Amino acid sequence: MVLLMVASAVGFALKWVRLPYSVALVIVGLLIGSSHLFPRVEMTPELILFVCLPALLFEASWNIRLNELKKIWKPISAFATVGVVVSMFITGAILTHFCGLPWQAALLFGSMTAATDPISVLALFRKLGLEKRLSLMLEGESLFNDGTAVVLFKMILLMTITGNTLNAFGSVYEFVRVVVIGAIVGLCVGAFGSRVTRYFDDHLLEITLTTIVAYGSYLVAEQLHSSAVIAVGVAGVVVGNYGSRTGMSA
Numbered sequence: 001m002v003l004l005m006v007a008s009a010v011g012f013a014l015k016w017v018r019l020p021y022s023v024a025l026v027i028v029g030l031l032i033g034s035s036h037l038f039p040r041v042e043m044t045p046e047l048i049l050f051v052c053l054p055a056l057l058f059e060a061s062w063n064i065r066l067n068e069l070k071k072i073w074k075p076i077s078a079f080a081t082v083g084v085v086v087s088m089f090i091t092g093a094i095l096t097h098f099c100g101l102p103w104q105a106a107l108l109f110g111s112m113t114a115a116t117d118p119i120s121v122l123a124l125f126r127k128l129g130l131e132k133r134l135s136l137m138l139e140g141e142s143l144f145n146d147g148t149a150v151v152l153f154k155m156i157l158l159m160t161i162t163g164n165t166l167n168a169f170g171s172v173y174e175f176v177r178v179v180v181i182g183a184i185v186g187l188c189v190g191a192f193g194s195r196v197t198r199y200f201d202d203h204l205l206e207i208t209l210t211t212i213v214a215y216g217s218y219l220v221a222e223q224l225h226s227s228a229v230i231a232v233g234v235a236g237v238v239v240g241n242y243g244s245r246t247g248m249s250a
Contacts, residue, residue, distance in 0.1 A: 002038070020123035050218070053146075054232050058214035060143050061236025062244070064136075069237070072137050079137075080144035087114040088152060104160045111156055115149035118142045147230035151178050182227030186234025189217040193235070194243025206248050213239055 010024050017024070032038065069076070091110030095101045101109070118138040125135045155171060193213035197206055213235050221231035 003032075006032070020120050020127075022123055023120045026120075053229070054214045054218040055211075057143065057146065057229060057232040058210070058236040060139070061233045062240035064140060064143065064237055064240065066237060066241040068136055069140055072133060072140070075137055076140040076144065079141040081148050083141070084114045084145050084148040084152065088149075104156060108153065108156050108160060111149055111152040114152070115145045116142065143233050144230065147179065147182065147227045147233065148175075150229050151175055151227050178226045179230055180226075181224055182221045182230035183234050185221045185224065185226060186217050186231035186236075187238060189213055189220060189231070190235035190238030190243070194239050194247065197243050198247035201249055203249050210239060 006028065007025060010028050011021055014021060014024055088107060088110035091113060092103065092106035095106035095109060096103055099106075118141075121138060122135055125138075152175070155174060190213060193209055197209060200206075214232055217231040217235040218228045221228040
């Protein structure tokens with residue numbers, strides 16, 4: 001409750017300080033965390049990846065319009081795949097050269113930091129009034145780069161633990177496999193959820209169903225050892241563009 005009040009106070013203070021809200025929250029959060037004013041909050045991988053991530057990804061992908069996405073799918077695909085891989089290798093090379101980290105450990109760190117979040121940048125874009133196409137490109141890239149980064153992280157972590165070297169062909173095949181299967185899972189679960197909503201007109205049931213689609217696509221993809229992040233993103237795009245328009249109440 002105190003943290004919520006602090007967040008509200010930050011928003012109120014921004015009337016006098018020209019700073020994006022998300023940036024201000026990060027700064028205040030860092031100050032509170034480093035000063036140890038509140039008891040430590042443990043953020044476990046399970047809490048972030050399973051409880052928080054599916055809902056956040058589904059909500060973000062829901063709001064992306066497919067007709068606009070089709071116009072710029074090439075740069076989004078390039079940035080979200082090749083761009084993330086290039087970023088990982090550049091970060092790994094810098095850490096290996098200047099910090100003396102082993103190559104695989106440096107790549108592991110690079111994969112963790114390659115998937116950037118555009119919230120602060122998008123806030124600046126809106127303030128500056130830049131064209132919507134650029135904002136949509138950033139938003140679309142940020143939605144799908146998570147899937148690429150998670151896949152890369154898991155692959156390199158497995159290689160680090162087992163001691164295997166980086167095999168180019170095997171790595172590309174594994175990457176394509178988990179991404180494609182994840183996308184197919186998201187497409188199937190999203191289409192099924194969209195179809196089911198046409199048989200009833202109850203907003204409470206519709207909200208429950210979208211929650212099931214978000215977490216269900218994640219769980220199914222995990223069971224198939226594919227990209228759960230890609231699955232949730234694709235499911236959100238399908239339901240947001242098809243299900244919400246054909247069978248859901250306002």
